[in-house]
Amino acid sequence: MNLTQRQSRIPLYAAVLLVCVMSPLAAEAHLNSTGMGPIYDGLMHFLMSPEDLVPVLALALLSGLRGATYGRRTLLVLPAAWLFGGLIGLAAAASNGNAIVSAVWFLLLGGLLAADAKLSLRVTTALAALLGLYHGYLNGAGLGLNFSSAAVLLGLIFAVFVLIALAAAFVVRLQAAWARIAVRVAGSWIFASGLLLMGWAVRGVRGLKAL
Amino acid sequence: MNTTRHNPLVRAMALAVFVFLCAQTAFAHPQKGEAVGFLTGFRHPISGLDHVLAMVAVGLWGAQLGAPAVWLLPVAFPMVMAFGGMLGLIGVPLPGIEYGIAASAILLGAAVMFEARPPLAIAAVVVAIFAIFHGHAHGTELPPGQSGLLYSMGFVIATGCLHGVGISIGTVHRWGWGQKALRLAGAVVAMGGMFFMWKAFAI
Numbered sequence: 207m208n209l210t211q212r213q214s215r216i217p218l219y220a221a222v223l224l225v226c227v228m229s230p231l232a233a234e235a236h237l238n239s240t241g242m243g244p245i246y247d248g249l250m251h252f253l254m255s256p257e258d259l260v261p262v263l264a265l266a267l268l269s270g271l272r273g274a275t276y277g278r279r280t281l282l283v284l285p286a287a288w289l290f291g292g293l294i295g296l297a298a299a300a301s302n303g304n305a306i307v308s309a310v311w312f313l314l315l316g317g318l319l320a321a322d323a324k325l326s327l328r329v330t331t332a333l334a335a336l337l338g339l340y341h342g343y344l345n346g347a348g349l350g351l352n353f354s355s356a357a358v359l360l361g362l363i364f365a366v367f368v369l370i371a372l373a374a375a376f377v378v379r380l381q382a383a384w385a386r387i388a389v390r391v392a393g394s395w396i397f398a399s400g401l402l403l404m405g406w407a408v409r410g411v412r413g414l415k416a417l
Numbered sequence: 418m419n420t421t422r423h424n425p426l427v428r429a430m431a432l433a434v435f436v437f438l439c440a441q442t443a444f445a446h447p448q449k450g451e452a453v454g455f456l457t458g459f460r461h462p463i464s465g466l467d468h469v470l471a472m473v474a475v476g477l478w479g480a481q482l483g484a485p486a487v488w489l490l491p492v493a494f495p496m497v498m499a500f501g502g503m504l505g506l507i508g509v510p511l512p513g514i515e516y517g518i519a520a521s522a523i524l525l526g527a528a529v530m531f532e533a534r535p536p537l538a539i540a541a542v543v544v545a546i547f548a549i550f551h552g553h554a555h556g557t558e559l560p561p562g563q564s565g566l567l568y569s570m571g572f573v574i575a576t577g578c579l580h581g582v583g584i585s586i587g588t589v590h591r592w593g594w595g596q597k598a599l600r601l602a603g604a605v606v607a608m609g610g611m612f613f614m615w616k617a618f619a620i
Binding site: 216217220256257260305308320384387390391394395397398399400401402403404405406407408409 | 427428488491492493495496498499500502503504505506507508565566567568569570572573574577
């Protein structure tokens with residue numbers, strides 16, 4: 207088959223692929239129909255919750271800017287603290303997140319990232335522990351004690367671990383000045399979002415969804 | 418031969434068809450206002466020409482000034498703009514917002530047109546003052562039922578992207594013709610600002 211014949215079949219392949227792509231699939235709104243279960247549920251909860259995800263991302267980027275040692279420390283401490291806080295929260299009464307506290311996390315971590323703050327390893331560790339305990343507790347309290355809670359929590363922590371690993375490792379490798387500045391710009395956006403979130407919280411508009 | 422010549426076009430068309438017709442996952446149970454909150458916030462800055470002109474002008478001016486202004490101004494602007502938004506949200510009034518926004522386009526456009534090179538601190542203060550007006554005017558218009566957090570994130574990211582557009586356009590500053598083109602762009606921004614100022618007075 208020569209080149210022209212092969213290329214002339216591209217529209218045919220395109221049509222076949224189009225039919226495949228457009229074939230209707232059953233909507234899978236509930237995880238019991240996917241069989242993927244509570245671990246996947248916890249993972250997706252974290253990825254779809256910006257009030258959880260953004261502070262973790264900010265801390266991962268901040269650790270990455272400081273170097274591999276900081277990144278590794280955050281990678282160990284934050285998921286562990288999240289798990290610990292989550293287990294405490296599982297036994298606690300239901301609790302919703304406080305928008306003002308979330309805004310403070312945005313402001314603190316976004317501000318530190320934008321300023322490229324030269325934090326010590328101890329302070330970074332403390333920040334990771336506090337963030338993990340607070341958000342883990344909220345997640346655990348929201349879940350409550352039931353059959354699948356622990357699995358949901360594990361999925362959540364797995365997502366936290368992967369996000370830190372990817373984001374921190376990505377930033378550690380950045381050498382170009384403009385690339386590191388781009389990371390700091392992301393910090394300024396997080397800080398700015400935190401300021402607006404603080405405004406919404408003070409005003410009393412729903413800024414956080416119930417965990 | 419004819420097929421070969423048109424092959425890239427066929428490929429591009431096929432790709433476009435897949436992208437546009439690809440079935441999306443149904444979001445059966447989003448949190449109330451979750452999905453649209455981000456999009457509403459993202460669309461807000463780019464739907465107002467006065468905002469767009471000023472944001473792009475900040476990027477253009479930063480590109481003209483070079484480092485460190487090229488990154489300092491776009492970092493400072495969203496933060497101070499959000500501060501202005503927060504003032505609006507907690508009910509602190511700011512008089513003459515429309516005039517301030519129009520003035521921002523006029524002065525930032527003029528700065529680009531004349532390639533003004535003030536000390537970095539002064540440039541940052543000028544940009545910050547105008548940012549408060551933009552934040553106060555645009556950061557508080559959350560439609561009912563939408564997530565304030567996602568709206569805010571969309572709003573800030575869109576503003577940052579507009580700065581990025583300005584900085585990207587401003588990279589032509591390295592060439593002689595590019596410097597002239599930037600000055601011309603600054604004049605266009607300033608004229609746009611004058612139009613909005615006239616509109617503000619007319620209302």
